[in-house]
Amino acid sequence: MPSKKSPIPPKKCRSKAATPAKKTAAKQSPTKPKPARRSTTSDLAPARIAEILSILVATYPNAECALHHRSPWELLVATILSAQCTDVRVNMVTPALFRRFPTPADFAAAPLEAIEEEIRSTGFYHNKAKSISGAAKRLISEFHGKVPRTMDELLTLPGVARKTANVVLGVAYKEAVGVVVDTHVLRLSNRLGLTRNTTPEKVEQDLMSVIPQDHWIAFSHELIHHGRQICIARKPRCAECTLERLCNSPDKTWSTH
Numbered sequence: 001m002p003s004k005k006s007p008i009p010p011k012k013c014r015s016k017a018a019t020p021a022k023k024t025a026a027k028q029s030p031t032k033p034k035p036a037r038r039s040t041t042s043d044l045a046p047a048r049i050a051e052i053l054s055i056l057v058a059t060y061p062n063a064e065c066a067l068h069h070r071s072p073w074e075l076l077v078a079t080i081l082s083a084q085c086t087d088v089r090v091n092m093v094t095p096a097l098f099r100r101f102p103t104p105a106d107f108a109a110a111p112l113e114a115i116e117e118e119i120r121s122t123g124f125y126h127n128k129a130k131s132i133s134g135a136a137k138r139l140i141s142e143f144h145g146k147v148p149r150t151m152d153e154l155l156t157l158p159g160v161a162r163k164t165a166n167v168v169l170g171v172a173y174k175e176a177v178g179v180v181v182d183t184h185v186l187r188l189s190n191r192l193g194l195t196r197n198t199t200p201e202k203v204e205q206d207l208m209s210v211i212p213q214d215h216w217i218a219f220s221h222e223l224i225h226h227g228r229q230i231c232i233a234r235k236p237r238c239a240e241c242t243l244e245r246l247c248n249s250p251d252k253t254w255s256t257h
Contacts (some may be wrong), residue, residue, distance in 0.1 A: 043193030043248070044210050052078060052192065052246055053215055056222040059242045063221035065171045068094060072147035072172035073104055073139070076157075079164045080131050085122040093122055104145050107136035132157020140170035151177050170217040179207045184227025191249035192232065 042048070066087040069075035074094065081090045097118045101107045107115065115129040122128065135157040139145050147168060148154055154165040163180060171174040179185070181200040185207075189195045195206035211219050230237050238244050238254040245256055 048246060049210055052243060053211070053219065055224065055242050055246075056219070060222045060225045063218065063225045066224075067091065069172075072168055074098060075172050076135065076147055076160070076164065077107075077132055079167045080128055080135070080159045081119060081122045083128070084124055089122055093119055096215065100231050103176050104136040104139045107132055107234065108140050128159070134158030135160065147172070149173050149175065162204065166220075170220070174217070176213050178218040179204050179211065179216045180224075181207070182220075182224060184224045185220050187221045187233060188227050192235075192243065192247055193249075193250070
């Protein structure tokens with residue numbers, strides 16, 4: 001007798017109706033955050049800029065330069081030292097440095113090795129020592145030992161670019177010639193949609209076109225404070241940010257919109 005074949009079980013039918021339902025559920029899942037939209041030109045609306053400035057002033061009413069100094073020269077040296085170094089470290093180094101070399105003339109006369117010895121912990125100390133020594137010598141030969149008060153003159157000093165010049169002009173002389181763009185200002189300006197550029201020079205030009213000139217000096221101090229305390233690079237503390245509702249950065253860690 002021929003053997004009986006075992007019945008083949010029917011294939012399981014996949015419900016076509018279930019597939020879109022699952023996709024819909026996935027889209028509506030509260031555990032999958034919706035990415036924030038990227039910045040648009042509406043982020044540059046005067047009303048929005050004014051609100052950002054108002055919030056920053058209220059949040060950081062006493063924001064000022066964190067570099068300790070007693071004169072424009074000390075501020076210039078401290079700013080040169082702050083490149084690729086924290087302000088905290090610079091403030092640890094400068095008291096002994098200025099005790100050993102109180103004036104530009106003392107720096108100009110000092111051997112490079114002596115300056116390097118004092119600033120070694122700030123990093124890149126060979127180049128920084130050359131810049132400080134060169135700036136001191138130029139002040140003596142060209143500016144009667146005084147730190148100049150114009151952008152063009154400051155840019156002739158070794159080791160001085162626009163960022164350093166803007167710090168000296170804004171903090172020491174209260175002259176709003178430009179906007180200080182350090183790593184914090186660059187990062188926050190992009191996150192807030194105030195610029196789409198990534199080089200300090202272009203970011204500064206963008207900020208100068210949207211921020212009123214009478215706030216250029218304070219704005220950079222406020223953004224630097226905000227960048228250090230709240231809008232940090234790797235994991236911004238968006239839930240604590242006073243600017244959160246005005247921010248559409250795609251790398252937000254928390255959002256109300």
